Amino acid sequence: MTSSLRFRAAIVSIALFLAFVGTWHIATRGTGAVASMSPEYAKLMGLTATQGKSAMPGPLDVGSKLWEHLKRPFYDNGPNDKGLGIQLGHSIARVGLGYFLAVIVAIPLGFLIGMSPLINKALDPFIQILKPISPLAWMPLALYTIKDSGLSAIFVIFICSVWPMLLNTAFGVAAVRKEWINVARTLEVGTVRRAFTVILPAAAPTILTGMRISIGIAWLVIVAAEMLVGGTGIGYFVWNEWNNLSITNVIIAILLIGVVGMLLDQILARFARMVTFPE
Amino acid sequence: MRDGLPENHCFTSPRLRGAGGARGRASFVGAIAMIEKFISIEAIAKRYPGANGGEIAVFENLWLSMARGEFGCVIGHSGCGKTTVLNILAGLDQPSEGAVIVDGQAIEGTSLDRAVIFQSHALLPWRTVLGNVAYAVTSKWRDWDRAKVKAHAQTFIDLVGLTGAEHKRPSELSGGMKQRVGIARALSITPKIMLMDEPFSALDALTRGTLQDEVRRICLETGQTAFMITHDVDEAIYLADKIFLMTNGPGAVLAEIVENPLPKDRGRIDLHRHPYYYALRNHIVDFLVSRSKTFTAENPGHDPRNVLVARPGLGEPTIVPLPKAVDNSAQAIAR
Incomplete structure (x- = not known):
């Protein structure tokens, strides 16, 4: 029953995909209206004017260009011409570093907030004000203080991924069932051991949910951050190709951003499954 | 008046009488302190802040004692503070007033000397059965190696x-x-x-019966002192040596202590055939149905x-005041 449902869902997915690509193909087939002009002028006007080709690339253009990129993902022809693998690698490295720093800060701090009502109340106004700030609003301040665009991007990733983890950790720790805490108390388990043997496993699913939200936000923000700081990364690539008016490359980049984002989410989902316990 | 009643109607502990008769007065009082008060709850109160600034006392000036190896059951309606008494005894809650003395201290x-079996079993769901028991074992004996912990935990898993x-x-x-693991x-x-x-x-009723048997067997075999809260009159009759009745x-x-x-x-099977069974059961049920509401006023x-202390017997159960230990022994000697 389940497999048949999955099978039918796959058929519908494929049908939707084909319909989308087909529509895309037909819509970008070309206008047909070709103006007659002198060859010199035609060279200036480009294919859109001379052959009636659509300005929007069709699926076949995108497909062939994507294939070209996939064949040579790591080439490096200087600052403005690097393979997509290198660009994505830079983005993933920045996200990874900023996210890692956020984990180091958010989880212990979240533990503290969750376990101590005093700290919770004391830090609450700061968190409430800092949390809704768009991470990119920090960028000028980061550039001014850190004086390094690469580190500023990492800082922006850090600041955007810290909040969901912090709040989820604090919530998960505070919401550990009283009876499990009581078990530890009646067994005279010390605070540190209790934190690692009862609170951490009990709060782990909630913490992992926060981490999963964070990685998603970090991946959303890195594209915008790299558009600002420039140099390398998939966000910079998108902006660079827009300046080159290569819509094909922009579409390819969009597609790859989606694929990598999905992979990051799936990795975290796998970790979340590992720590989830059935009740 | 007491002398006019048949022996099984009123209660005085034969052991106390014997001890009192054999020894002098002073030594007997000391013996009571040692024998009778393994657990001694002394004048505890629990109060919560009330709606308009005042305080609501769940209970005030509560005294309760149990001897080593005894099985005590508390019965009372919801909201009478039974669980609070147990939590105070466990150390999970503090009394607003008064003290609890266990084994002279x-x-x-909380303490590893006082183990709690929770209503909701409270097992750690990310650990296995062995892991849950081993967690308790390593909490008590921190320097034990893995094999020793496992063997010890296995003994108790086998026991239940x-x-x-x-x-x-x-x-x-x-x-x-799950509750077996808790035990x-x-x-x-x-x-x-x-x-x-x-x-x-x-x-469910069948599982409950089996587990009651297990608990009774284990407590009798090991001479375990046990304190239990229950709503179930038959459970109390089967398991308890002393039943503590609490008002609303x-x-x-x-x-009253029954x-x-x-x-x-x-045995659980022929419990209800015992001639004292219905007197005991009726006495407790009567208390729960009517006297628990009116007791304080009356x-x-x-x-x-x-x-x-009441000891329901063949006839109507009679309630007698718990004689002071010394008086009791004096009477016993006189008799």
């Missing part, structure tokens, strides 16, 4: 009849099996007292330090 906080299910997680167990975990730290907060109330809260008092007149080797002179 005032308790401070869960051999073969060691590597299952709590989610894979039935309610009764194994509590016993594995070889506590001085076992505290049980309605441990079987979430189970707020302002609950320990109204000594179980049934023989120590009673007994203005109720002394919480000397709670009446």
Whole structure:
């Protein structure tokens, strides 16, 4: 029953995909209206004017260009011409570093907030004000203080991924069932051991949910951050190709951003499954 | 008046009488302190802040004591503070006033000497059966190596009849099996007292019966002191040596202590055939149905330090004031 449902869902997915690509193909087939002009002028006007080709690339253009990129993902022809693998690698490295720093800060701090009502109340106004700030609003301040665009991007990733983890950790720790805490108390388990043997496993699913939200936000923000700081990364690539008016490359980049984002989410989902316990 | 009653109607402890008769007065008082008061709850109160600035007392000036190896059951309606008493005894809650003395020492906080079996079993769901019991074992004996912990935990898993299910997680167990793990975990730290907060109330009747048998067997075999809260009159009759009846809260008092007149080797199957069974059961049920509401109003002179002891017998159960130990021995000598 389940497999048949999955099978039918796959058929519908494929049908939707084909319909989308087909529509895309037909819509970008070309206008047909070709103006007659002198060859010199035609060279200036480009294919859109001379052959009636659509300005929007069709699926076949995108497909062939994507294939070209996939064949040579790591080439490096200087600052403005690097393979997509290198660009994505830079983005993933920045996200990874900023996210890692956020984990180091958010989880212990979240533990503290969750376990101590005093700290919770004391830090609450700061968190409430800092949390809704768009991470990119920090960028000028980061550039001014850190004086390094690469580190500023990492800082922006850090600041955007810290909040969901912090709040989820604090919530998960505070919401550990009283009876499990009581078990530890009646067994005279010390605070540190209790934190690692009862609170951490009990709060782990909630913490992992926060981490999963964070990685998603970090991946959303890195594209915008790299558009600002420039140099390398998939966000910079998108902006660079827009300046080159290569819509094909922009579409390819969009597609790859989606694929990598999905992979990051799936990795975290796998970790979340590992720590989830059935009740 | 007491002399006019048949022996099985009123109660005085034969052991006390014997001890009092054999020794002098002073030594006998000392003996009471040692024998009779393994657990001594002394004048505890629990108050919560009320709606308009005042305080609501769940109970005030509550005294309760138990001897080593005794099985005590508290029965009362919801809200009378039974669970609070147990939590105070466990160290999970602090009384607003008063103290609890266990084995000659005032308790401070929780202790590995007092194991708790929780109503909701409270197993750690990310650990296996063995893991849950081993967690308790390593908490008590921190320097034990893995093999020793495992062997010790296994003993208690076997004791509660869960051999073969060691590597299952709590989610894979039935309610009764989960509570067996809870019992194994509590016993594995070889506590001085076992505290049980309605441990079987979430189970079906058949499982409940089996587990009552297990608990009774284990307590008799090991001489375990146990303190249990229950709603189930039959459970109390089967398991308890002493049944503590509490009136309705707020302002609950320990109204009466019922000594179980049934023989120590009673079985669950023929429990109800014992001639004292119905007297005992009726007495408790009567209390729960009617007297628990009116007790405080009808007994203005109720002394919480000397709670009446009842021992329902063949006829109508009679309540007599708990004679002061010294008077009691004096009477015993006189007789």
